[in-house]
Amino acid sequence: MKIIKNKSIVEDDWSVLRLNAQQLPENTQVPEGRVIVPLQVWLKQRQALLERAEIGVWFASDERPELLKGDIERFSVIAIDFPKFSDGRGYSIAYNLRVRLGYTKELRAIGDVLRDQLFYMQRVGFDAFEPRSDRNIEDALKGLTDFSEVYQKSVDQPLPLFRRVERSIT
Amino acid sequence: MYRYDQYDHQIVRERVAQFRDQVRRRLSGELKEEEFMPLRLQNGLYMQIHGYMLRIAVPYGLISSKQMRMFAHIARKYDRGYGHFTTRQNIQFNWLKLEEVPDILQDLASVEMHAIQTSGNCVRNITSDEFAGVAQDEVVDTRPYAEILRQWSTFNPEFAYLPRKFKIAISGAKEDRAAIYAHDIGLSIIKNAQGEIGFRVLVGGGLGRTPIIGVEIRDFIPWQHILTYVESILRVYNQYGRRDNKFKARIKILVKALGIEEFKRQVEDDWQHLKDGPGTLTNEEVARVQSFFVDPAYETLPNHDSKLNEFKADSRSFSNWMLRNVLPHRVPGYAIVVLSMKKVGNVPGDATAEQMDAMAKLADRYSFGELRVTHKQNIVLADVRQKDLISLWQEATAYELTEPNIGLLTDIISCPGAEFCTLANARSIPLAKVIAERFESIDFQHDIGEISLNISGCMNACGQHHIGNIGITGVEKKDHEEWYQVSVGGSEGNESSLGKIIGPSFSFDQIPEVIDRLLQVYLRERIEAERFIDTVRRIGYVPFKDYVYAGEFAVEDESATDKQTVVPAQYDIPYYSPRF
Numbered sequence: 001m002k003i004i005k006n007k008s009i010v011e012d013d014w015s016v017l018r019l020n021a022q023q024l025p026e027n028t029q030v031p032e033g034r035v036i037v038p039l040q041v042w043l044k045q046r047q048a049l050l051e052r053a054e055i056g057v058w059f060a061s062d063e064r065p066e067l068l069k070g071d072i073e074r075f076s077v078i079a080i081d082f083p084k085f086s087d088g089r090g091y092s093i094a095y096n097l098r099v100r101l102g103y104t105k106e107l108r109a110i111g112d113v114l115r116d117q118l119f120y121m122q123r124v125g126f127d128a129f130e131p132r133s134d135r136n137i138e139d140a141l142k143g144l145t146d147f148s149e150v151y152q153k154s155v156d157q158p159l160p161l162f163r164r165v166e167r168s169i170t
Numbered sequence: 171m172y173r174y175d176q177y178d179h180q181i182v183r184e185r186v187a188q189f190r191d192q193v194r195r196r197l198s199g200e201l202k203e204e205e206f207m208p209l210r211l212q213n214g215l216y217m218q219i220h221g222y223m224l225r226i227a228v229p230y231g232l233i234s235s236k237q238m239r240m241f242a243h244i245a246r247k248y249d250r251g252y253g254h255f256t257t258r259q260n261i262q263f264n265w266l267k268l269e270e271v272p273d274i275l276q277d278l279a280s281v282e283m284h285a286i287q288t289s290g291n292c293v294r295n296i297t298s299d300e301f302a303g304v305a306q307d308e309v310v311d312t313r314p315y316a317e318i319l320r321q322w323s324t325f326n327p328e329f330a331y332l333p334r335k336f337k338i339a340i341s342g343a344k345e346d347r348a349a350i351y352a353h354d355i356g357l358s359i360i361k362n363a364q365g366e367i368g369f370r371v372l373v374g375g376g377l378g379r380t381p382i383i384g385v386e387i388r389d390f391i392p393w394q395h396i397l398t399y400v401e402s403i404l405r406v407y408n409q410y411g412r413r414d415n416k417f418k419a420r421i422k423i424l425v426k427a428l429g430i431e432e433f434k435r436q437v438e439d440d441w442q443h444l445k446d447g448p449g450t451l452t453n454e455e456v457a458r459v460q461s462f463f464v465d466p467a468y469e470t471l472p473n474h475d476s477k478l479n480e481f482k483a484d485s486r487s488f489s490n491w492m493l494r495n496v497l498p499h500r501v502p503g504y505a506i507v508v509l510s511m512k513k514v515g516n517v518p519g520d521a522t523a524e525q526m527d528a529m530a531k532l533a534d535r536y537s538f539g540e541l542r543v544t545h546k547q548n549i550v551l552a553d554v555r556q557k558d559l560i561s562l563w564q565e566a567t568a569y570e571l572t573e574p575n576i577g578l579l580t581d582i583i584s585c586p587g588a589e590f591c592t593l594a595n596a597r598s599i600p601l602a603k604v605i606a607e608r609f610e611s612i613d614f615q616h617d618i619g620e621i622s623l624n625i626s627g628c629m630n631a632c633g634q635h636h637i638g639n640i641g642i643t644g645v646e647k648k649d650h651e652e653w654y655q656v657s658v659g660g661s662e663g664n665e666s667s668l669g670k671i672i673g674p675s676f677s678f679d680q681i682p683e684v685i686d687r688l689l690q691v692y693l694r695e696r697i698e699a700e701r702f703i704d705t706v707r708r709i710g711y712v713p714f715k716d717y718v719y720a721g722e723f724a725v726e727d728e729s730a731t732d733k734q735t736v737v738p739a740q741y742d743i744p745y746y747s748p749r750f
């Protein structure tokens with residue numbers, strides 16, 4: 001599958017495990033290979049999953065990043081799910097993961113991920129995106145370059161504009 | 171006023187290009203309406219009954235004559251020759267074509283304007299005191315801070331998809347003229363005992379379905395920390411505000427649910443991480459933005475002009491206008507003039523392209539080329555020499571801009587109502603007109619004195635009915651007829667209060683009579699120069715209610731109800747109205 005990573009389109013072999021209504025996080029079998037598991041699966045099966053070399057974890061939009069505190073260094077991929085693109089909680093989860101918990105590896109947006117939200121997502125610390133499967137990924141890539149300047153600080157730019165440049169004065 | 175530099179220009183230019191592409195994708199079907207909707211809303215574009223409505227941001231209400239002329243141009247070229255000034259100091263155009271909106275935005279960008287975040291679940295236009303910089307009771311000029319907050323909120327990536335819209339208002343004077351108690355965040359700039367500048371921060375106010383007066387979360391936060399403190403409030407809200415029910419999604423519901431103590435604890439916890447960090451405001455930045463708001467070149471003038479008194483004696487209309495529409499200025503020899511958008515027979519807040527051009531001309535001639543939009547939907551010329559008042563009045567009168575009714579009964583706040591808006595249950599504008607016609611007599615209005623009458627077509631309260639001394643709301647009933655609830659006792663400012671509904675709702679035709687009866691009670695009960703609101707506070711709403719419901723209402727006059735009809739737009743391409 002193709003995803004956007006570090007501003008280009010790349011092949012990717014991670015798969016995202018999503019539980020259906022009947023599956024419970026404590027006993028759902030995690031398939032072999034590179035799998036991004038729901039946070040609840042990680043928390044319930046932590047001992048077993050600690051043995052696995054490559055495992056990722058994903059947050060639902062109502063879950064708290066602090067729940068991963070202490071384990072955060074283990075992951076080379078963390079994902080945040082956008083159940084609907086209009087659900088903006090994922091932006092604050094990303095910010096908190098990056099700034100408060102110091103997570104530095106790949107942070108991936110999954111779910112209802114669309115071109116017109118990518119610029120904002122990139123600003124709060126996402127560096128990988130899995131655009132919705134019915135959309136053209138080349139087109140989505142354009143969303144990252146809608147703006148070339150920003151006013152306020154965030155994860156991608158820790159200084160607000162007024163601390164970075166000499167601005168005009170009357 | 172603030173002028174764009176290369177960075178502001180670049181950001182707005184890129185926004186126009188971005189939106190042009192979004193419109194292209196919508197027209198080609200690449201974007202579904204469901205996906206396009208939040209994108210167009212974050213650009214102030216609504217789908218109303220007759221067509222697309224564009225809300226253009228007027229940051230903290232301040233505009234130049236050049237920008238006002240651009241509104242006139244837009245009204246003529248893309249609309250039906252008029253625009254509507256709103257209670258959040260913006261302007262709306264009602265009859266636009268989707269494919270032309272990118273061009274309108276490009277025209278706006280050429281005069282340093284945009285429609286960014288004038289709708290949608292994001293931080294909206296920052297509103298402020300319309301008399302900032304000129305009011306006699308001002309403590310600190312709000313405009314530089316409002317501009318700093320405007321930039322901070324523009325495309326703030328973390329807070330573009332909040333649970334619901336988010337409104338911030340700032341006041342910097344002793345009297346609150348920005349309705350800060352009725353906003354998600356209300357800021358009051360103050361000085362502490364040491365003379366240091368800081369903000370008193372209110373949170374969780376708002377009108378709408380669940381009207382709540384904002385509560386204090388901080389009595390004083392030094393100005394350096396205002397951006398980071400607001401950021402923490404928004405971060406807590408973004409994470410914990412309800413998203414399951416749109417009617418319970420505003421921050422006021424979260425603050426109520428948690429209680430102000432717990433809400434404050436969470437905000438302060440978050441803020442500990444930001445305090446003194448790079449988001450902290452600097453002296454240099456504040457000084458830079460302040461440099462755009464220095465005083466214009468005021469002349470040294472005497473504070474009294476004998477000609478004015480002579481002319482007042484000659485002309486009742488002029489003396490009435492001086493009494494209601496001209497306010498004292500902090501600089502001797504100058505005055506603040508409020509141009510009324512509320513002439514009886516006209517639509518509250520509407521201005522024609524001719525009026526816009528005329529106002530721009532008046533601003534150039536008499537007020538350093540600047541104007542302000544008020545949250546009561548009037549226009550202010552803030553820096554007029556007293557000796558120019560007579561000629562200004564004469565010229566403005568020719569354009570129906572001098573109705574001497576500011577703060578009086580016919581200075582009605584009204585939302586667009588059911589003729590335009592898909593949310594409204596009932597019409598607002600025709601009702602405002604009928605009321606204004608009934609109480610047209612200016613002598614009667616001056617006798618009644620200061621009073622506010624606010625009309626909203628539904629409980630969403632765009633007409634701010636909760637804080638009107640008399641509030642009128644269109645309510646939904648099963649029979650789909652128009653019904654209106656009436657409340658008394660609402661008020662904005664330092665003594666903000668929410669109105670109390672007096673009882674069962676009324677038909678359109680009954681409302682003028684209801685207002686008349688409320689006024690009769692006031693005239694009967696008032697003590698000396700007591701204002702309407704003071705009488706309500708003293709005697710309560712029961713005497714008003716009793717009297718209104720005591721008498722019969724005359725049989726309805728069908729013709730009055732059908733008096734105002736809007737001519738539907740004719741589009742080349744079929745237009746789907748969400749209302750039907």
